[in-house]
Amino acid sequence: MTQPRISREEFLSRIEAIQEALGRRKLDGLLVYGDEYRKESLRYVCDFWPIFERGACFIPRTGTPILAGAPEGQLYAQSMCVWDDVRNIKEFACVSVPEEIDYPLAEFSSLSEILGETLGGGCRLGIVGMFDIPFPIMERIRDAGEGVEIVDAADVLNRLRLLKSPDEIACLRRAGELACIGYEKLMENCRPGNTERQAAGAGEGAARMAGAEDINFTVFGSGPRAATIIGRPVERVMADGDMVMAALAVQYEGYVATVEYPFVIGRASDGQKRFLNALFEAANVQQRYLKSGVVSGEMVRAVKSVFKKHGLEEYDVYPPMHGIGLAEAESPYPDTDSDYPLETGMCVNSDISLFGHPDGSNRIEEGFVITETGAESLTPAIRELVASGV
Numbered sequence: 482m483t484q485p486r487i488s489r490e491e492f493l494s495r496i497e498a499i500q501e502a503l504g505r506r507k508l509d510g511l512l513v514y515g516d517e518y519r520k521e522s523l524r525y526v527c528d529f530w531p532i533f534e535r536g537a538c539f540i541p542r543t544g545t546p547i548l549a550g551a552p553e554g555q556l557y558a559q560s561m562c563v564w565d566d567v568r569n570i571k572e573f574a575c576v577s578v579p580e581e582i583d584y585p586l587a588e589f590s591s592l593s594e595i596l597g598e599t600l601g602g603g604c605r606l607g608i609v610g611m612f613d614i615p616f617p618i619m620e621r622i623r624d625a626g627e628g629v630e631i632v633d634a635a636d637v638l639n640r641l642r643l644l645k646s647p648d649e650i651a652c653l654r655r656a657g658e659l660a661c662i663g664y665e666k667l668m669e670n671c672r673p674g675n676t677e678r679q680a681a682g683a684g685e686g687a688a689r690m691a692g693a694e695d696i697n698f699t700v701f702g703s704g705p706r707a708a709t710i711i712g713r714p715v716e717r718v719m720a721d722g723d724m725v726m727a728a729l730a731v732q733y734e735g736y737v738a739t740v741e742y743p744f745v746i747g748r749a750s751d752g753q754k755r756f757l758n759a760l761f762e763a764a765n766v767q768q769r770y771l772k773s774g775v776v777s778g779e780m781v782r783a784v785k786s787v788f789k790k791h792g793l794e795e796y797d798v799y800p801p802m803h804g805i806g807l808a809e810a811e812s813p814y815p816d817t818d819s820d821y822p823l824e825t826g827m828c829v830n831s832d833i834s835l836f837g838h839p840d841g842s843n844r845i846e847e848g849f850v851i852t853e854t855g856a857e858s859l860t861p862a863i864r865e866l867v868a869s870g871v
Contacts, residue, residue, distance in 0.1 A: 484692070485651035486734050487528065492563045495526060495641065496546060502637045503542045509603025510596075511540040511634060512622070514610030521807035522609045522638055524735045529562040535573040535618070538564075539599040547595055549573060552587035568595065572618050592625035600629065607634025643804070643812055644826035649736065650850055653805065653828050656693075656738035657848045657859035660731035663688030663696075664740045665862065667729060671746055673721050677701045677714035681727070688731045697730035697737055697809050703746075708842040710798065710834075721747035724841040730809050737809045739830055740863045743843030752840035755791075761870040763787040764833045764845045767801060771849055771856035773825040777802075777815035784833065785817065796835040796842075805830045805848055827851040828859070 503511060515523025516535045524530055527538045527548050534551035536558070547566045550558045551573040559567050568590040574582055600606060606626065608614070611633045614622070623631065645653065667684025681699045688696060701714035707726035719725070728741035743760055745753050763784045770780035784801040788794045804811040805828050813819075813827060823829075829851065834844035845867055848859030858864040 485648060485655055487648050487652065489563050491646060491648055492526070492528065496540060498641055499526070499540055499637060500542055502641075503540070503607065506607065506632075506634065506637065508605045508607040508632060508634060508637075509542055509601060510599035510605075511607045511609065511637065512599070513538045513540065513638070514608065514614050516613070519610060519613040521642075521735070521811070524807050525638060525642060527562050527564055528735070529558055530735065531573075532557070537573070539595055541599045541601055542603070543601075547598065549590070549592075549595055552584040552589075555587070570595070572621055592621060596622075596626040596629065600626070604628050605630050605632060607632045607637060609635050609638050611635065639812060642806055644824060645806060645828050645850070646826075649806065650826075650828065652734045652736040653738055653848065653850075654859050656731050656733035656736050657740070657861075659688045659691050659693045659733055660729055660738045660740040661860055661862035662691045663693070663729050663731060664727075664742065667699075667727060668742070668744065671703070671719060671725050671727075671744075673719060673746065676716050676718055677703055677706075678716060680719070680725075681714035684727075684729050688729065693731045693733060694735070695732040697732050697739075698728075699730070700726070700728040700741075702726045702842075708836055710836050710842075719746055722750070724753060724843060726843045728844070728846055735807050737805060737807070738848045738859055739805070739809055739846045740848075740860050741844055741846035742863050742866050743841075743845060745841075750840070756835070756838055756840040757843070758870055759787065759791045759793055760833055760835060760843060760845055761867055762791075763801070764831055764847075764867050767831060767833065768856055771802075771823065771829070771851060773823055773851055773853045775823050776819070777813060777821055777823055778817055778819040780823075781815055781817045781819065788835065793835055793838065796838045798834055798836050799832070801833050802829050802831055804828065823851045825851055825853055 520530045536550045539547045548562045663684040666687035670680040670683040685696045702709045702712045703719045704723040707724045723746045730739040803814045836842040847863040849856040
């Protein structure tokens with residue numbers, strides 16, 4: 482079976498759209514930064530995801546992009562990047578040691594050289610990733626181009642990434658399938674006598690074996706640890722009656738789907754059942770609002786009204802939905818005052834959360850595509866569980 486992926490043609494169309502935006506913004510070129518953690522923008526423009534090192538894609542207003550990376554990852558970058566021009570710069574070498582590492586076989590370009598080619602005689606450079614670039618590297622970028630004006634251009638990519646193409650949706654759907662496979666195995670291993678790490682490892686391993694590119698994170702807390710909101714699995718031994726708060730974020734071809742289903746090991750108490758049913762009710766009410774044209778703030782208010790009805794509003798810690806794509810959480814991220822409509826092609830994750838209640842703490846996360854007629858599930862196994870309730 483052919484697995485979904487983003488074609489070179491789609492990357493070409495992204496660059497064309499970016500270059501049109503550069504013209505409108507009167508920018509002469511764009512630097513898109515990325516590293517192992519903040520990878521999404523770099524992956525969007527060239528499909529490269531650094532390991533250890535840093536990277537940047539330099540996009541001129543006309544012409545083809547240049548990927549700048551570091552020597553240890555050069556062959557890896559050439560195999561992954563959709564563009565042919567891959568170069569090394571010393572500023573992007575191994576980030577975890579203070580020493581300057583010698584690479585005797587490497588050829589280096591300079592930042593000044595690459596900036597000159599990118600700007601083509603112009604002076605206005607847009608940057609995507611201003612808040613992610615370390616200060617010393619930003620200073621070198623400023624020093625590398627005499628008279629260059631640096632502009633925060635995150636909005637150039639933000640709007641393009643907001644609505645997903647059919648291939649992006651297919652990659653998110655596959656990520657969702659893999660996340661559900663992993664979560665089923667995680668739930669199987671949440672039993673008395675097992676540790677949190679055993680259950681998390683089972684889930685991560687199942688998703689990897691099924692084809693996941695990466696596990697972005699596993700959030701895990703059982704028993705009293707469920708109240709941590711986020712947290713990593715530890716060696717705590719789980720017991721009958723423990724509530725489990727566990728989220729699994731699975732990456733496929735760069736696209737990330739996160740799933741989370743609140744449950745109790747063994748028999749739930751009456752209080753736990755009431756708590757969980759309030760979460761399920763809020764998630765199922767949310768479904769009616771996940772449709773193109775619905776004002777996003779109305780959806781948030783509808784979810785909060787469920788919590789208010791049950792007297793749970795003081796345990797509601799943040800908005801109940803965010804966007805998904807190349808990042809686990811991205812736009813849209815509405816609150817009660819948001820007045821923009823949901824649009825066809827947006828991909829979102831529910832984030833129905835209650836923390837600190839005496840009967841438990843937990844959240845629901847499942848993925849959807851916004852369409853004209855409603856929400857199409859990207860994680861149907863979790864949707865089925867949530868729809869059926871306790």
